[in-house]
Structures are given as C-alpha cells and as structure tokens.
Amino acid sequence: MVLQVTRKILIGMVFGNGYGAQAGAWRMPGVDPEGFTSFDNLVRYAQLAERGKFQFLFMPDFPALKADIATEAQRLNLEPMMTLAAVARGTERIGMVATGSTTFNEPYNLARQFKTLDIMSHGRAGWNAVPTSDPAVAANYGRELPPRMEKYERLHEFVQIVQALWGSWGRDAWLHDQASGRFADPTKIRPVNLHGRHVGSKGPLPLPPSGQGQPVVFQAGGGDHGLEVAGRYASGVMGAVYTIEDARSQRAELRAAAARAGRDPDEIKFFAGIMTTIAADRRQALDRRIAMAGHTFAERVGYLGQMLGLSLHPDQLHQPLSPEQLAAARPSPMDPRSDHALKIAREGWTLCEVLAHGVVDYHPSVVGPAIEVADHMQEWFEAEAADGFWFCPDVYEDGLPPLVDDVVPILQARGLFHDDYEGSTLREHLGVPAQYGLDQRLLRAAQS
Secondary structure (H helix, E strand, O other): OOOOOOOOOOEEEEOOOOOHHHHHHHHOOOOOOOOOOOHHHHHHHHHOOOOOOOOOEEOOOOOOOOOOOOOOOOOOOHHHHHHHHHHHHOOOOEEEEEEOOOOOOOOOOOHHHHHHHHHHHOOOOOEEEEEOOOOHHHHHHOOOOOOOOHHHHHHHHHHHHHHHOOOOOOOOOOEEEEHHHHHEEEEEOOOOOOEEEEEEEEOOOOOOOOOOOOEEEOOOOOOHHHHHHHHHHOEEEEEOOOOOHHHHHHHHHHHHHHHOOOOOOOHHHEEEEEEEEEEEOOHHHHHHHHHHHHHHHHHHHHHHHHHHHOOOOOHHOOOOOOOHHHHHHOOOOOOOHHHHHHHHHOOOOHHOOOOOHHOOOOOEEEEEEHHHHHHHHHHHHHHHOOOEEEEEEEEEHHHHHHHHHHHHHHHHHHOOOOOOOOOOOHHHOOOOOOOOOOHHHHHHHHHO
C-alpha cells in the first residue's frame, strides 16, 4: 500500500530592517522610529512569525547604501549573521536563511559562520548562495565585478568547497568521553584539500555536525546559470515572479534542472514572493498604502505610463485614466506586471489608487482583507506554481499580526498549512533529505 502524502504550503518571511517592506513603514503610527537598529524588535517579530508556524525567516543582504537616506530607511541594513545569531537565541523552531555572497567572501570563513549558526540554532540555518551583481557592493570591497561567467564558475567551486568543509568533521568524530579522556577521533576528521581556479581550502572545519548535519542551501535562481546552480545544490529557491504562468514555468524548469542533476525534483522547493497590506476591506487597505507610501507615487507615474504605453504626468495622480487613454493603452510585453496594471486601471481607480494596488511592486501585492491573501496562495499552490511563499509584510509592527492571526488560520482551516511544527530542524520543516558534506550523487555524476 502506497501512502499518499498531502502537500502543504510552506511559508517564509523576508526579514530586512526593523520596519517593513514598504517605503514609509518607519513613519507609520505605532512603529518604533529607532527600530532600524533594534534587535529586541527583530527578535519579537521573529517570535511572532514562529507563533504563526512559519517555516523560516529569509534575510537578504545588500552591503552598500541604497536609499534616499534623507527621508527613507535602508531596506537591508544589519549584518545578517549577527542578526540571526540574536534571533537564534530568542526562538526555538523557526528556520533562518541568510544570504552570503560567493563573490566577496572566502569559502572557509562563510562555511564556519553558517555552521556556527546552525549549531547555535540546533539545526535551523540555511544559506542563500548567490553571486554579487551590484557595482556599489563591489566598490565597498575595493573591487570591480568579475565577468558573469567567472562569477558563476567561482560560485560552483565555492558551494562545493563549503559543503565539503561542512562534512569534514565526521558525524561520530566528536566523542567528548570524560571517563576515557577521548575528546575526538582524529581519524574521522579529514582535510578537504580542494582547490579550483578561483577558490580553495585545505580544511578541515573544526566543527562537529549540527542538529540537521549542515545548513540547507538556498538559491535565488534566475537565468540559465542560476537555474543550473539551483538544480545541483539548492533545496529552496527564492523566486521573483509576478504572474502565475511565469511561476509555474520557473518551478517546472527548476524541477527539471534537479532531475538532470540526478536529484528527486521534490527535493527542491520553489517560493514565490507576496507583498501584503491587510485591512478589513480594499478601501481601507488602499488608504493604508497611500498613507504609507503615497509620497513616492508622483515619481512612479511616469513608470506606470511606460508600462501602459502612455505619457502620464504627476498632475494626473488623483484622476483615473480618461476613456481615450484607456482605449490607447497597450501593456508592455517586456513587463509582466503591465496586464495587471491595466486591469486595475480599467476598474476606474485614480492613478494614485492604481499605484496603491502595488502594480509596480517587484512581487504580486495583495491589498485588502486577509482572505484575499489566502485565496492568492491557494490558487498558486494548487496550480503548482509554488511550493510556498515568502511574505513581505508592509509593516512588521501591525502588518505581521494579521498574517499570523488571520491568514494562517484560514489556510489551516482549508487543510493547506500545517497546524504545528512536526520537527525541530529546517530540513524537517521543508521536507528535504538529510545531507552531510558534498552530495554524493553529484560526485558520482562528475566521476562518470
């Protein structure tokens, strides 16, 4: 008899600054203006996400100044590993995924940092392995960005060396036997001696296994190179997709890439982003968005016009498109958000309200009641467009509680989300297999 395993939605949450994902979040009522550097607040938000049984927190990184700092908070400001170390001590079950660049780090340092976080959290750490693509970041390291092909060559070498270092201390090498005086078995602690064209390490890493053996590898995907990296190494992929069709296509491509690498496609989980502004109804949610980010809309009108093939001016911000403009509008074939933007505009909203719907956001936005968030997730999940989602709440302080207290119970009542953690490690939360050291299947494929 074959047991049928029912798929459940997996949930992560972006964990950036102490305010939220939307511009102007730092000025909203009830928000601590000093939350930019408040670890106490961040731990509190992590605990709230854990109460909602989220599988993990996702902390991107951008080690350069990127904001109009005179009036707006940097979205990503605190160092991820230090931040998640604080979170690890204040939580018990939720996973923690951090971005670590393979371009401006060395394998040994990064392997040591993430393995330490994994041990500290008893097996709840994940590494989002990505190359750096922004010249401003490269300049902060006194370097220039290498060519794209070279970045990905280095990434492949980097991931393999990190995983080898993670497995360099045998699973049962740590004896800590006080009676016999034997602390470790040196025959089970081996150097890796791996050197590629770009990076290398002698090893071993002086750390025993964590509660899950070693951290889980994530990837941001994107392009043929990212697809190959994800197919070979990743157990989770943080997607940036706007339409259900694009999401379904990317998920299918990732699963095919995993199969080509000799892996079970179910081992790789695709997460779609979703930006949320939750209120009792759409009107209240739009007003909330306008109060929060309306000061940015005038500069976005021109961009909205490009999406619709129209010449729009900020003077039109509080007017709907005219019948003549609607007749002339043509969604840009280069921007997957354009069709949705035109659909919203045709409903008669002003340009300000169209923008408040999040039509130029970099993920789909749900601006309305909690049930619309749950409906969006269910539709994408059942269409096999995503295995899970990573929430981008507009404001942590009062935008996260509705996700935990309203959206999650709806999903649970529909049988789409788990009622409680069944394990204690990130691997268990995601349902991905155990791994220690390099994936032996990849080694065998390389040798054949």
